[in-house]
Every structure is written in structure tokens, then in C-alpha cells.
Amino acid sequence: MNGNALKGHLDLMILSVLADKPMHGYAVIEEIRSRSERAIDIPEGTMYPALHRLEKAGLITSTWGEVKGRRRRSYHVVEAGTRQLTVERRSWREFVAAVGGVTGSPA
Amino acid sequence: MSGEEAGFRAGDPIDRYLAALAEKLAGQRDADDLVAEMEDHLRESTEHLIQDGRSLEDAQRAAIRRFGDPDLISHALLAGRGRRRLADPVTVTRWPFLIAELLLITAGLALAASAYAYWQPCGLPVTSTGGSQATGPHIVTDHVFHSFGIPRECLGRSDTVAAIPAATALVSDILETFAYAALGLAWLIFVTAQPWLPVTRILAAVPAVLSLVEAAARTLLARPPDGDILGMGIVLGFLFDRFVMPTVLLMLMFCLGMLLSVLLISDDQLSDRGLNWPGHSSRTRHSTMPWGTYLTRTYLLFLVALAAEPIHNWLMTLSILGVFFGLDEETPSAAANYLIAIGIAGPALLSIVVGVVWRRRGPAAARSWTARGEAITR
Numbered sequence A: 001m002n003g004n005a006l007k008g009h010l011d012l013m014i015l016s017v018l019a020d021k022p023m024h025g026y027a028v029i030e031e032i033r034s035r036s037e038r039a040i041d042i043p044e045g046t047m048y049p050a051l052h053r054l055e056k057a058g059l060i061t062s063t064w065g066e067v068k069g070r071r072r073r074s075y076h077v078v079e080a081g082t083r084q085l086t087v088e089r090r091s092w093r094e095f096v097a098a099v100g101g102v103t104g105s106p107a
Numbered sequence B: 001m002s003g004e005e006a007g008f009r010a011g012d013p014i015d016r017y018l019a020a021l022a023e024k025l026a027g028q029r030d031a032d033d034l035v036a037e038m039e040d041h042l043r044e045s046t047e048h049l050i051q052d053g054r055s056l057e058d059a060q061r062a063a064i065r066r067f068g069d070p071d072l073i074s075h076a077l078l079a080g081r082g083r084r085r086l087a088d089p090v091t092v093t094r095w096p097f098l099i100a101e102l103l104l105i106t107a108g109l110a111l112a113a114s115a116y117a118y119w120q121p122c123g124l125p126v127t128s129t130g131g132s133q134a135t136g137p138h139i140v141t142d143h144v145f146h147s148f149g150i151p152r153e154c155l156g157r158s159d160t161v162a163a164i165p166a167a168t169a170l171v172s173d174i175l176e177t178f179a180y181a182a183l184g185l186a187w188l189i190f191v192t193a194q195p196w197l198p199v200t201r202i203l204a205a206v207p208a209v210l211s212l213v214e215a216a217a218r219t220l221l222a223r224p225p226d227g228d229i230l231g232m233g234i235v236l237g238f239l240f241d242r243f244v245m246p247t248v249l250l251m252l253m254f255c256l257g258m259l260l261s262v263l264l265i266s267d268d269q270l271s272d273r274g275l276n277w278p279g280h281s282s283r284t285r286h287s288t289m290p291w292g293t294y295l296t297r298t299y300l301l302f303l304v305a306l307a308a309e310p311i312h313n314w315l316m317t318l319s320i321l322g323v324f325f326g327l328d329e330e331t332p333s334a335a336a337n338y339l340i341a342i343g344i345a346g347p348a349l350l351s352i353v354v355g356v357v358w359r360r361r362g363p364a365a366a367r368s369w370t371a372r373g374e375a376i377t378r
Helices: A010-020 A024-035 A046-055 A081-103 B011-024 B032-053 B057-065 B070-078 B095-122 B142-147 B154-159 B167-192 B199-202 B205-219 B232-263 B267-272 B283-287 B291-325 B334-361 B361-375
Strands: A059-065 A070-077
Touching: A010 A024, A010 A046, A010 A059, A010 A070, A010 A081, A010 B070, A024 A046, A024 B032, A046 A059, A046 A070, A046 B032, A046 B057, A046 B070, A070 A081, A070 B032, B011 B032, B011 B057, B011 B070, B032 B057, B095 B167, B167 B205
Parallel strands: none
Antiparallel strands: A059 A070
8 A cells, every 4th residue: 555545544543553652653664564464555754754743733742762872752642642543533434434335345 | 783783884875865864954953853763763674674684785775765765755854844945046146245345345445535534634645554544443653653754743643633624534534434334334235135044144234233333323423523512422432433443343354354255255166065146057956955055055154254253352352452552652552553453454364364265175165064054053
């Protein structure tokens, strides 16, 4: 699944992954890959603009640490992000149901 | 496994990728953080690929490939930040230089005429004094007077205007005031036309504003001596002559030295720095240059001034000390004069030397200064 197909849904996936535990960017990508059974494969670098956009929106926050001698930035969802995730999930289910109804393949 | 354990070395593909990314993110406040985050990602990705059986170099290239093109990534990172990349070629307009040059020439002629009006009535060859009227503290000693066979009555003019006919002094003052205004205006036009950050333009405009203030103050204080009932004109005149005028002149000289440094740089050198005069080609080079990089390179000459500033201050302090040493004497002492001369000429000469050296060093120097420029321009 390419990046265009995922356009508009990346934020939802990131929030969903981060809702479970704080992660750094690479871990978020690996988790998305893992959960999608490697069906979702986007250019890894495009994950960071999304993470930064979510942080700027106040849905997630980040902290810096050091791992293996490198600076590492980890993200976690804040309360506003949790609320937004609930909204996004509902919206996604409605979207899938609507498209499924049109295409004859309900979710 | 740390980067070192994995055998990473300076100049590997990831380093080069990060350098390219850093250049595109130049000017961003959090550029270092962004690059550090990307590096963590690429290193970790490489480590995992190595664990999957790939060679170091192959893993690095694969990690970079998966991460995406630096142009694409930087564009995405910068999107929505309010700082756009530069879309059009950067042009340093030539007209401010030309107008500044014309004004400087005009000011120079006015200063020369002012000096002539000041010294000529007592028979002193103007060329031998170098326009000392315009240089605040007068660099003229008793020895110099005698050496040139200058009439003794001229000596008083190095410290006071009392011996000068009012009409002559007025003409000299008017010309000098005009020169101050022209100098200030020249520098102001030059500075405001530069594509620097507002704060930089404000700082760089200080000498121009001081010069214009000096001109305005001189205009307001211009009156016959007997009209100065409370003596405020004398007091203010003393303060201007002893403190404000030397300071303004020092700053102006320094700034004019900077201007000359800019003019010394050839079109090719400007092009190498990512700048160009109108009508010169380097559009392709500029079309992809990030705003931060351009701004940094534009800043390079200003950085030269900043680097020289401590020396400038030291020389200026010497100059003011020199004024104090010579304050109560009929003529300033030789030592004081030397200090004054160094203080006045030093910054300008230093700027010129730095400009020439800078020109010779070329683009390599520009690159080496980039990081520091970014730090200052934030």
C-alpha cells in the first residue's frame, strides 16, 4: 500500500500506535508495518512531518533521551490526542462502512 | 550496538545524507534536533538491516532509500512552518551600492570643502591636514605645525573655533553637517536594502541613525555664539565634539570599511557565495537554495564585522582615552594623537584587510562560516 492510499489516515495510525506506549519514530514505523503485516510501507522519512504536525497540534508530545550514544526523541499521546483518537476511530469506522456499502463489501 | 561499534565512520553515506538534509533545513530553529532525530532513525534502521545480514554499506544505502529523498523530506518537514524555501533566484540589488557610493563621494567632497573652509583662512594647506576638522579629535601636533611652517595662530583651531570668523565657521559647519547627513543616509540606504533579518538591519543601521542624529543636532545647535545665553550650545557642542562625533565617525569608518569589503568582492565570488548581481547568471544554483542558506551566506560579511568588533571596541577605547589625555592641553600629545589615529583608521583598515583576505579564501570560507552564521541568525 503506497503513501497516496494512506493519505489522510497516517495521523490515525500514528495516534493508534502511540496510544499503547511511547515510541520513537523508527519504532512507530516498525509497529505500523508489523500491525499491517507489512502491507503498509511508506517512505520512512515522511513519518516525521506527521509526528511533528501532531505534536504542534497538541495531540502528542515528545521527550529527548539518549540511546546508544545517540539523541533519541520519543513521542507519547496526551489527553487531547486520546480524545482525538476516539473521534478519528469513529470517523474511520463510519467511512469504512460507507465505502463498504457502496462497493458491496461491508466491513 | 552503537554507531561506533557498527563501524560507522565520518563521511559515510548517512553522514552525507544528513549533511544534505541539514543544508536544506538551514535556518530552522530546531534544525539540529531534526537532523539528530533523522540520524537516530537512519542509524537504527542500518543496525537492523545489518542484523538481517546486509553489509554495512549496503545497509546504510538501504536505510537511506527507505527514508526517502532529502528534498522530499525537508520539503515535508518545512511545510506549514511559515518559513518557505526560496523559490526565486536571490539577487543582491546593485542600486543601493551605487546610491551609497554617490552619497559617499558627495559626503567626501563636503568634508573636504568643510576642512578647506576651516583651515584655509589661516593659510594652512588643506592637503597637509587631511581634513582634520572632519575627524573629530584633531590629529595635528605642535611639531607638525612647525614642520609645515604653518602660522602659529592656526594651532588654536585644533581645539577651538574661537579664532575663526563666524561666517567661515558657519560654512564649515554647514558642509560638515551635510556630510554627516549624507554619510548616514548612504549607510541607511545600503543597510535597509539588504535582505537581512530585521534585527540585523536595525543593528547595522545604528551608525547611520547616529550620524543623522549628529547632523540634526548640529543643525539645531547652529547659532551665533552670543545667542547661546545659557551656554548650553557650548556644553552640547563640547560633548558632541569630544564623545558623540568620535564615536559616530569610528562606527562610520568601520561600516564604510565593510562596504568597501563588499565592493571588493567580484561577481564570481558573489556567485560562489550564492549571491549575484542583477544580470549575472547563477539562477540554477539559486533556484534550489533554501532561504536559511542564502540568508546565512548573505550574512557572512556581517559576521566579519562581528568577529572584528572586539578589536574595534578596543581601538575605539584607545581613541577616547587619547581624547582624554589631550583634553586639558593646548594641543593633544603625540601619544594621544597616535591613539586617536589608530582608533579612527584601525577599524576601517581592519575591515578592508578582512575583506581582501575573505575574497581570497573564497567559497570554502563561506561554507566554513555557514554553521556559525545559522547560529547567529536565529
